[in-house]
Structures are given as C-alpha cells and as structure tokens.
Amino acid sequence: MPKVFPRMLYHLVGKAISDFNLIAENDVVLVAVSGGKDSMLLASILAELHRRAPVKFQVRALTIDPGGELGLDPEERATLESYFESLGVPYNIVPTEIAKIVEAYPNKKNTACSLCANLRRGALHKTAQEMGANKVALGHHLDDAIETLFLNMFYQGSLRCFHPRTYLTRREVTVIRPLVYVPEEEIIKAVKRLEIPVLTAKCPYAGHTLRQAMKDRVTELAREIPGFRNQLRGALGDLWSPKKEV
Known part of the structure; x- marks a missing residue:
C-alpha cells in the first residue's frame, strides 16, 4: 500500500528537486542507505515519487556495509531487504572492510569520522558508476546544511556548505540531496x-x-530565534548556485 506522506514534506522535497533540477527524465537514482532515519525516509519518498511523478526515472537503493562490529547483522540485513522489497525498490548491500581499515589507522580518535566517510563515499561512487546510476541521492537535510555552514564559518573561516547538486567529473555521477x-x-x-x-x-x-x-547549538538557537531555520535556508540559498561541478 502506498505511503501517505505529509503535504509539507512533499512540498519541500518537490521544491528542492525543481529548484536544483535534481531529477530528470530517464535518470537512474541510487539512494545511499545507511539504515538511519534520513536515508530511509529519502528512499521511501523517492519510491513514492517514482510512482506518482510525470517524470519517469528509476530508483535503486544501496548500503555500503563497513564490516566488523559496525557492519550489518543478519537481522538488520533482513529488515532492510524486506522493507525495500515492500517498496518495490531494487536493493543491494556492498560488503567492505572499511571498519577494519579505520580501526588500524593511527590517531583514529581524530581521523576516524573523516576517514570512514571518505572510504564510504569512494565505495558508493564507484559502485554507482558500475551499476549504471547517473544520480546518487544522499539524505542530508536542512539541519545538516546549517550545521555544515556554521562549522565551516567558525572553525575554517569560510562561507561554504555542500551543494544540493554536485557533478563528480571523475565518476560521471551527480550527487543530489532532495x-x-x-x-x-x-x-x-x-x-x-x-x-x-x-x-x-x-x-x-x-x-x-x-x-x-x-547540532545541539543549532537546536538552542532555533528555540531562541523565531523562524531561525527558514532564515538560514534563505541565507544558504545565496551560496547555492543552480549547479556545481567538482
């Protein structure tokens, strides 16, 4: 049975897709699924848009399994496989040794997060290319964007944030954030x-x-400042040109 998503959610996702031309006719969209709330919701709503939208595109889902203690256990695998089967979305799990590599890395306390993210990203983009997907969909939301902007401002001294649409020339894949x-x-x-x-x-x-x-600080500011997230969304719009290539 199709899921009935909140109207606001449909509106915001549709607006992002329209504003940044995230999905086009005949796209093959590969959703990066960690199993967390963001990627699971993203896969769910794209599956529904696939059924309803006038634009014809394919949706697939992929999990990069880091292996080791961080990897998927049999119950988690079964949960994900069963859910994507119910959505009618082709789903794959790619086994890796990312956890083992990160664990062996010196000074991992300060480098683990960035190293893990880079290895996952590399495996994801490589697999997307091999599968013939021209779009990779990530579950970054508005709060993620605000946090990234602030982290870059306060700790790097730069006005930067990830873009809703980024073309990766080396992989010939476009990363989108609906x-x-x-x-x-x-x-x-x-x-x-x-x-x-x-x-x-x-x-x-x-x-x-x-x-x-x-993230905790952003939550505090949102309580203190009326319309905080909407105002920051407007500010981010000044940084987001229609498209970006790297």
Missing part, C-alpha cells in the same frame, strides 16, 4: 508516523563529535 529544504524534526515525525524501520547507529563516536556539539 531533503535539503526539510528540517530534521519533520523527518523524525514522518518516520514515526509512517512506521519506517530505522537501524540503531553503531559508530562508537556517535554523539561525541564537533558536529554533534554544533
């Missing part, structure tokens, strides 16, 4: 309401990073 206008709180509510399965994060550094500290 949830970029959606506040995190709307994702949390939608996942709960629609009973979308979500896996528990296993990363030992989860909740103890600079990004988590910034």
Whole structure:
C-alpha cells in the first residue's frame, strides 16, 4: 500500500528537486542507505515519487556495509531487504572492510569520522558508476546544511556548505540531496508516523563529535530565534548556485 506522506514534506522535497533540477527524465537514482532515519525516509519518498511523478526515472537503493562490529547483522540485513522489497525498490548491500581499515589507522580518535566517510563515499561512487546510476541521492537535510555552514564559518573561516547538486567529473555521477529544504524534526515525525524501520547507529563516536556539539547549538538557537531555520535556508540559498561541478 502506498505511503501517505505529509503535504509539507512533499512540498519541500518537490521544491528542492525543481529548484536544483535534481531529477530528470530517464535518470537512474541510487539512494545511499545507511539504515538511519534520513536515508530511509529519502528512499521511501523517492519510491513514492517514482510512482506518482510525470517524470519517469528509476530508483535503486544501496548500503555500503563497513564490516566488523559496525557492519550489518543478519537481522538488520533482513529488515532492510524486506522493507525495500515492500517498496518495490531494487536493493543491494556492498560488503567492505572499511571498519577494519579505520580501526588500524593511527590517531583514529581524530581521523576516524573523516576517514570512514571518505572510504564510504569512494565505495558508493564507484559502485554507482558500475551499476549504471547517473544520480546518487544522499539524505542530508536542512539541519545538516546549517550545521555544515556554521562549522565551516567558525572553525575554517569560510562561507561554504555542500551543494544540493554536485557533478563528480571523475565518476560521471551527480550527487543530489532532495531533503535539503526539510528540517530534521519533520523527518523524525514522518518516520514515526509512517512506521519506517530505522537501524540503531553503531559508530562508537556517535554523539561525541564537533558536529554533534554544533547540532545541539543549532537546536538552542532555533528555540531562541523565531523562524531561525527558514532564515538560514534563505541565507544558504545565496551560496547555492543552480549547479556545481567538482
């Protein structure tokens, strides 16, 4: 049975797709699925848009399994496979030794997050190219964008943030972020309401990073400043040109 998503969610995702031309006719969109709330919701709503949108495109889903203690256990694999089967979305799991590589790296306390992210990203883009996908969809939302902007401002001295659409020339793949206008709180509510399965994060550094500290600060500012997220979305719009190539 098709899921009934909140109207606001449809509007914000549709606006991002329209504003940045994220999905076009005959695209093959590969959703990067970690099992967390953001990627699971993204895959779910793209599956529904695939059924409803006048533009014809394909949706597939992929999990890069880091292996080791961070990898998927049999129950988690079964949960993901069953859910994507219910969505009618082809789903693949790619086994890697990313956890083993990160664990062996010196000074991993300060480098683990960036190293893990880079290895996952490399495996994802390589697999997307091999599968014939021309778009890779990531689950970054509005709060992620605000946090990234602030981290770059306060710790790097630059006005930068990831772009909703980035073309990777070396892989000939375009990375898209359809949830970029959606506040995190709307994702949390939608996942709960629609009973979308979500896996528990296993990363030992989860909740103890600079990004988590910034996330907490953004939450405080949103309570203190009326319309905080909407104002920041407008500010981010000044940084986001129609497209970006790297």
